[in-house]
Structures are given as structure tokens and as C-alpha cells.
Amino acid sequence: MNIVVLVKQVPDTEGDRKLDPSDRTIDRTSVDPVINYIDEFAIEEALRLKEEHGGDVTILTVGPEQATVSIRKALSMGADKAVHVCDEALHGACAIQTATVIAKALGTVEWDVAIAGSEATDSRMSVVPALVSEVLGAPQLSQARKVSVDGSTVTIERVTETGFDRVQAPTPVVISVVEKINEPRYPSFKGIMAAKNKPIEVLDTAALGLDAGTLGLVNASTAVVSFEVAPPRAAGQVVKDEGDGGVKIADYLASKKLV
Amino acid sequence: MTDALDRLDLLELDADLEEENRLLRDTVRKFADDRLRPNIRDWFEAGELPARELAEEFGALGVLGMHLEGYGCSGASSTQYGIVCAEIEAVDSGLRSLVSVQGSLAMYAIRAFGSEEQRQRWLPPMAAGRALGCFGLTEPDAGSDPGSMRTYARRDGEDWILHGSKMWITNGSVADVAVVWARTDDGVQGFLVERGTAGFTTTDVHHKLSLRASVTSQLSFDDVRLPSDAVLPSAEGLRAALSCLTEARFGIVWGVTGAARDALAATLDYAGTRTQFGRPIAGFQLTQRKLAELAVSLGQSQLVARRLGQLKDSGRIRPHQVSFGKFANVKAALEICREARSILGGSGITTEYPVLRHAVNLETVFTYEGTHEVHTLVLGAQLTGLDAYR
Numbered sequence: 295m296n297i298v299v300l301v302k303q304v305p306d307t308e309g310d311r312k313l314d315p316s317d318r319t320i321d322r323t324s325v326d327p328v329i330n331y332i333d334e335f336a337i338e339e340a341l342r343l344k345e346e347h348g349g350d351v352t353i354l355t356v357g358p359e360q361a362t363v364s365i366r367k368a369l370s371m372g373a374d375k376a377v378h379v380c381d382e383a384l385h386g387a388c389a390i391q392t393a394t395v396i397a398k399a400l401g402t403v404e405w406d407v408a409i410a411g412s413e414a415t416d417s418r419m420s421v422v423p424a425l426v427s428e429v430l431g432a433p434q435l436s437q438a439r440k441v442s443v444d445g446s447t448v449t450i451e452r453v454t455e456t457g458f459d460r461v462q463a464p465t466p467v468v469i470s471v472v473e474k475i476n477e478p479r480y481p482s483f484k485g486i487m488a489a490k491n492k493p494i495e496v497l498d499t500a501a502l503g504l505d506a507g508t509l510g511l512v513n514a515s516t517a518v519v520s521f522e523v524a525p526p527r528a529a530g531q532v533v534k535d536e537g538d539g540g541v542k543i544a545d546y547l548a549s550k551k552l553v
Numbered sequence: 554m555t556d557a558l559d560r561l562d563l564l565e566l567d568a569d570l571e572e573e574n575r576l577l578r579d580t581v582r583k584f585a586d587d588r589l590r591p592n593i594r595d596w597f598e599a600g601e602l603p604a605r606e607l608a609e610e611f612g613a614l615g616v617l618g619m620h621l622e623g624y625g626c627s628g629a630s631s632t633q634y635g636i637v638c639a640e641i642e643a644v645d646s647g648l649r650s651l652v653s654v655q656g657s658l659a660m661y662a663i664r665a666f667g668s669e670e671q672r673q674r675w676l677p678p679m680a681a682g683r684a685l686g687c688f689g690l691t692e693p694d695a696g697s698d699p700g701s702m703r704t705y706a707r708r709d710g711e712d713w714i715l716h717g718s719k720m721w722i723t724n725g726s727v728a729d730v731a732v733v734w735a736r737t738d739d740g741v742q743g744f745l746v747e748r749g750t751a752g753f754t755t756t757d758v759h760h761k762l763s764l765r766a767s768v769t770s771q772l773s774f775d776d777v778r779l780p781s782d783a784v785l786p787s788a789e790g791l792r793a794a795l796s797c798l799t800e801a802r803f804g805i806v807w808g809v810t811g812a813a814r815d816a817l818a819a820t821l822d823y824a825g826t827r828t829q830f831g832r833p834i835a836g837f838q839l840t841q842r843k844l845a846e847l848a849v850s851l852g853q854s855q856l857v858a859r860r861l862g863q864l865k866d867s868g869r870i871r872p873h874q875v876s877f878g879k880f881a882n883v884k885a886a887l888e889i890c891r892e893a894r895s896i897l898g899g900s901g902i903t904t905e906y907p908v909l910r911h912a913v914n915l916e917t918v919f920t921y922e923g924t925h926e927v928h929t930l931v932l933g934a935q936l937t938g939l940d941a942y943r
Contacts, residue, residue: 367576481580483615483627483637486573 295349295443295465297340298403299373300396300410300423302330303357303364307415317511318518319386320416322358329364332411334371334478336471339441340409341372341479347443350374352403356384356395362494369489370481377403381498386511389417393425395509398502400430402495406465407448412437412472423470433463439474557818564852566859570636577633581640584614589644594904596766597645600759604651604727604768605685611652612682616641618660624676626660632862635807639858643811646914647767649804654723655679657801659686662732665796666743666788675730675745687728689719689772690794697927697942699734700791704774706735706744713737713784715744715777721921725770726755732785733772734794743785743793752777763917799872802922803865806878807858809886809918812911813851819906820844820893827898840896847889854882873935876928884925887915 305311309325329337340351353368353376355361365376379399387395400408413420427434435441438450439458446465451458453472481489499506507513533542547553559567570578588610596602611617618626620634634656642649660679663671663686678684695702704717715735725731731746731753746753758769788794821844824835834840861878864870890912894901901908919925930941 363572363576366572370576370580480584480614481576482613483577483619483629483633485615486576486580487627487629489576490573 295343295347295407296352296403296405297343297349298352298354298400298405298408299333299336299340299368300408300426301333301337301353301355301364301368302411302414302416303327303355303361304330304414304416307331311416313518313521317386318521319511322360327360327364329367330411330414330416332413332415332471332473334411335473335475336409336411337368337371337373338476338478339471340407342476343407343441343443344372349406352377352405354396354399354403354408355379356387356392356399358385365494366489367481369492369494370485371479372481372485373492375492376494378494378496379499379502380496381506381509383499383506383509386514387509388514388516389419389421389425390515391509391513393422393429395499395502395504396422396426397429398504399497400426402497402502406446406467407443408432408466408468409441410468410470412470420470423468427468430466430468433467435461435463435467435469438469438471441469441471441475557821558814560821561814561817561848561851563848564856566852566855574633574636578636578640581614581616581637582643584610585640585644589641589648593645593648593766593907593910597647597910598765598904600761600765602647602651602766602768604724607648607651608655608682608685610682611655612680615680616652616656617682618656618664618676618680620656621660621664621676621680624664624672625678625680626664626676627680630862631803631865632859634804635858635862638804638808639811639814641811642808643815645766645910646808646812646918647764649808649811650723650764650767653801653804653808654688655682655686657804658688658797659724659728659730659732661800662688662743662785662788662793662797663745666785666793667745668782668786670782671745671785684729685724685727687722687724687731687770687772688797689722689725689731689733690798691721692718693720693771697924699794700741702734702736702741704733704735706737706742706779708738709778711781713744713779713781715746715774715779717774719772721758722755722770722772724768725772726757727768731772732797733774734791740789741791741794743788744779744783745785746774746777746779746783750777750779763913798922799875802875802879803861803870805918805922806861806875806882809882809915810851810854810858812915813847813854813886813889816890816893816908816911817844817847817851819908820847820896823897823900823906834896843892843896847892850885850889854885857881873931876923876931876935879923880925880928880932883915883919887912887919890915 305325306328312321312324314321344351351373353373355365356379410423435450437453439453440451442449448467449462452461615627616637619629622628663675692702706713706715729748733744733746752775754773755770825833827834857878894908934940
């Protein structure tokens with residue numbers, strides 16, 4: 295069974311993340327780039343499925359040149375090879391464009407299961423796995439906290455507000471996983487050294503048969519209209535209790551229309 | 554803390570890390586932050602370490618004996634091994650000691666001086682962390698002068714009879730195999746003594762004020778009968794034992810830069826947030842002088858470690874150069890941690906901050922693996938051609 299993991303490189307959530315004021319896209323230089331946190335769980339799940347069922351694990355990343363660092367890390371965890379779609383024309387691509395590119399790139403690999411994290415920590419839209427399924431016309435198994443495979447049937451436990459649903463689909467199938475699903479492994483030293491020699495196929499949009507003129511920021515289906523840096527937290531207001539503290543607090547809440 | 558680490562890297566040494574070395578550093582740092590750092594206060598305060606569980610985790614990371622070739626070891630460069638030692642010792646010198654003794658003393662001795670059968674039997678499980686080793690050279694009455702050791706092995710037919718004791722042995726009571734050095738009629742030789750061999754017992758050293766997150770034991774050999782194949786066939790004389798120590802010292806040269814860096818990062822954070830006389834104490838000239846001196850000293854230590862890594866990776870390193878590194882870096886790390894403690898004031902004497910814990914650990918590191926005094930005399934002999942102690 296061959297597995298593709300959709301891995302996104304994002305700015306480290308522990309850094310001071312910014313948008314670039316010139317075109318209102320993510321400023322990828324201001325903060326260290328890392329593998330999207332939940333994607334590490336997707337990689338781990340793929341490695342576990344490979345250990346159980348055999349096959350290859352391929353990392354698929356759409357992103358700028360610096361995404362190579364994250365791809366190498368994914369390879370050092372134990373994935374076998376990678377496809378990196380890297381094209382300046384994709385700068386500012388929206389979720390629909392990204393899903394289209396991913397779907398095309400999946401066409402260059404033999405796969406039975408594609409696994410993604412359920413959301414990215416930068417855009418937080420949680421739509422790309424569903425969009426990829428839609429573009430491919432493949433079934434989607436989303437928000438999985440458990441994945442099991444029996445022949446060409448994949449069963450997951452989908453997390454719901456009250457518990458979980460058991461959902462089944464035939465391969466090829468797109469799965470998104472939540473962070474409850476497993477505990478991602480650390481790359482081993484041998485894995486780090488082996489990753490140096492694993493193949494990364496770099497493709498541009500032309501190689502995928504896409505017209506660069508239809509992609510990128512100017513063709514995006516969504517736009518950041520404006521943004522502001524969050525104002526610094528203002529000093530709090532001290533209410534001194536002179537026997538009427540309760541009344542003062544109630545008045546304050548009433549003035550904010552909270553009671 | 555990340556911010557403090559960036560600020561401490563005044564010489565931009567981080568920028569020169571090769572891609573896989575950066576990934577290695579980041580991986581071990583994350584492992585340390587996730588698995589070691591949250592527990593280290595408890596281990597240190599209780600004076601207990603889950604050494605066997607930790608060994609398996611270190612084994613899965615692939616850092617045990619990582620700089621050795623073959624037999625399940627990774628063949629890493631010395632610099633890569635050094636990077637790992639620094640990240641582990643940034644949490645605690647006791648944890649780095651566990652890794653050093655396993656990889657650079659016990660495994661190195663078996664790799665360098667063991668028979669093919671001994672290597673096949675012990676190195677793969679030791680690399681995986683399923684088996685632990687220790688290294689017995691020091692005795693209650695033989696420290697800096699190991700040539701005066703009393704532990705003696707005599708022939709009895711094909712067998713050996715080992716008698717004596719070893720002191721201050723890291724991993725001693727948790728080890729599956731002890732590399733033990735003993736006098737014989739043909740000079741000093743090394744022996745592999747398995748846990749459970751009749752007459753071989755261990756007693757842990759308690760009441761330590763330093764390296765509390767490390768197992769330290771006394772090994773006793775009461776006429777222990779060993780088969781002829783227990784001897785390390787290629788280890789000829791005390792020189793073989795001492796070469797293992799040179800190997801382990803190299804890890805210390807790097808490791809202590811981690812402890813010093815961690816102490817200084819915590820101190821820099823503290824100084825920036827602790828307010829007295831209406832402003833952060835980091836803004837006072839006395840504090841800045843301390844911070845500047847300590848950060849410069851740290852950078853110098855890191856440069857020494859890198860230089861020794863280059864020398865070792867090019868196969869040119871000489872024992873006195875490792876002495877240079879241990880002499881310079883342990884002294885610097887100890888002074889950094891002691892002085893940094895003064896910036897933390899009263900908070901500095903608790904285990905809430907790592908600074909004094911690092912300092913008291915480094916008191917041991919100052920003395921073990923060749924005392925600071927012996928390394929001084931090694932350097933003195935190198936400079937003058939006159940041997941002051943032999």
C-alpha cells in the first residue's frame with residue numbers, strides 16, 4: 295500500500311508571525327519555518343501504516359525553496375521519497391489553487407492513501423484535504439483519530455463533538471488526521487543521515503500541466519483586504535472595594551452591555 | 554528561551570551548522586525539552602534516575618555509541634557526537650554522563666579492544682539501549698594514579714579469578730556488563746564482567762550533592778571466576794584504558810558548553826524580567842559586565858569544542874589537545890554557572906532555575922575523567938617537556 299503525506303511548511307507558531315505589508319501574504323522570512331504541527335501526526339500515521347502493510351511513503355509539499363528543510367525532516371522520520379512542487383508562480387496561491395496543484399501532483403505518484411493534517415497553523419482554514427478530494431473525485435475521511443486498513447477498505451474513527459463516527463471508504467482515499475491519533479516519533483540519527491540520500495523530485499507548475507497565468511496571488515479566489523497589528527494590551531482598570539465593590543463591577547459589566 | 558539562545562550566539566556559530574547537523578541538534582533539543590527537561594528536577598531532587606528506560610529512548614534516537622562504526626552504531630562524526638552531548642548536558646550533566654559512559658567508555662572499549670564475538674554480542678544491544686555498560690578503572694585508593702590499582706586478576710587454569718573493587722562508577726548498578734581494568738602478571742588488562750556473575754556485587758553511592766540525576770556505584774569483585782574469553786584481547790596495558798578516557802573527555806568538552814549555555818540563557822531571561830529600583834536588573838552596569846564576561850567565555854568554549862571536533866574528525870587530535878579542551882571548558886562552564894547564580898539572587902539557590910544545579914554538577918565534571926589538576930600537568934608537560942607527576 296503506497297501512501298502520500300501532504301506536508302505544509304509554516305512559520306513557527308512560537309515566533310512573532312507577520313504578514314508582508316506589500317502584498318498581505320505571509321512573511322516567510324521573519325520566523326523560522328517548521329513542519330505544520332499536525333502534519334507530523336499525519337507522517338507518523340503513514341509510517342505506522344507502512345510498517346503494518348508495507349509500501350512506500352512519499353512526502354508531497356507545495357511551497358517555496360526553503361520547504362526543502364521540512365521535507366528533509368519528514369524524510370529523516372522514515373518517509374522514502376518526496377515530491378516538492380516549487381514555483382514562484384504559486385506565491386499567494388489560495389486554498390483552491392493549492393488543492394488543484396496537490397491533485398495534479400498526486401497524479402505523478404502511485405498511491406492508495408493520501409494523509410494530511412486536519413489544519414495548518416498559519417491559515418487555519420482546514421479545507422485543503424476536502425478540496426483535494428473534491429478535485430480528484432476521491433472519497434474523503436476527515437478528522438480521523440484512528441485509521442485501519444483492510445485490503446482496499448479504509449476505516450477511520452472521525453472525531454465528533456460527542457464522541458466518534460466510524461466511517462469507511464475504498465482506496466484511493468484522502469484522510470485528514472487530528473493530533474489525538476498518535477505520538478510522532480523523533481527522527482533517529484540514522485534517519486537523519488539516510489535522509490540526505492533520499493530522492494526529492496522538484497516539479498514546477500508547467501511540469502504538472504498547469505498554466506502559471508491562472509495561478510498565484512492575482513488569480514486567488516480569496517484576498518486579504520486589510521490587516522492590522524494587534525494593539526498592545528492596555529493597562530487594566532483597578533476597582534477598589536470600599537464596601538461597594540460588587541456594585542462597581544456590576545456597573546462596569548452593564549456599561550459593556552455584558553449583563 | 555529561544556530568544557535568549559539567539560542572543561547568546563554572539564559569534565553566529567549556529568549559522569555555520571550544516572543542514573543535517575542542524576536537524577540533529579534540533580531533534581535532540583526537542584527530545585530533551587519533551588522527555589528530559591520536564592522531569593529533571595524530580596530526578597535530581599530524588600537522587601533517582603530511570604536509567605534503563607532512558608537508555609532505550611536514547612537508543613531509539615541513535616545517540617548511544619553513535620560515533621563508532623558498525624555493529625549497530627551509526628558512524629557519526631565526532632562533531633555530531635559533540636553536538637548531541639551539548640544538547641543533553643544542557644538539561645543535566647548526569648544525563649550526558651549516562652550517554653558518555655555507555656558510548657565512549659564501555660562501547661568504545663569493546664569496539665576498540667574486544668574480540669569479534671564480544672563486539673557482536675554486546676554492541677548492537679548497547680547501541681539500541683537494551684543493554685547498559687559501565688567502566689571500572691578508578692578505585693577507592695587509585696584515582697589520578699590508576700597505575701596503583703589493586704584489583705588483580707590471576708590465572709586459574711584457563712579461567713581468571715578477579716578480586717578487588719572499583720569506585721565512582723557511573724551506571725554501575727544498572728549495567729549489564731562492566732568493563733573492568735585489573736592488574737595481571739602481564740600488566741593491566743581489561744575484562745568484561747556480566748551482571749549476575751558469582752562474587753560480583755554493586756553498591757550505590759548515596760548522599761551526593763552533585764550529579765544526583767546519575768547512578769554512581771561501587772563495584773566489588775570477591776574472587777569472581779571469569780572464563781578465558783572475558784578478557785579484552787587487544788587491550789594492552791594501562792594505555793588502552795586511558796585511551797577510552799580521552800574518547801569520553803572529548804564529549805565533555807562539548808557537553809559542558811551545553812550546561813553553561815542553559816544556565817546563561819535562564820539567567821539572561823531572569824535579568825530581563827526581574828525589576829529592582831524601577832527597572833530590569835539587566836539594565837544595570839554590574840549585571841551587564843557579568844553577562845558580557847560570561848557570554849564571551851561561553852563563546853570561547855564553543856570555539857574550542859568546534860576546533861577539537863575539526864581535529865578529531867580529521868584524525869589529527871592528540872591527547873594533550875583534549876586536555877586543553879577539558880581544562881578550558883569545564884573551568885569556564887563552572888565559573889559561568891557560579892557567577893550566573895549571583896544574578897539570580899535568592900532564586901538562584903533553588904532547583905526552580907537550572908543554574909546552581911548545573912554548577913554543582915560541574916564540580917564533579919571538574920574532577921572526573923582526569924582531574925583538572927592532572928590536565929594542568931598534561932599541558933605543563935607538553936609545554937616544557939618535563940613530566941611533573943610520573
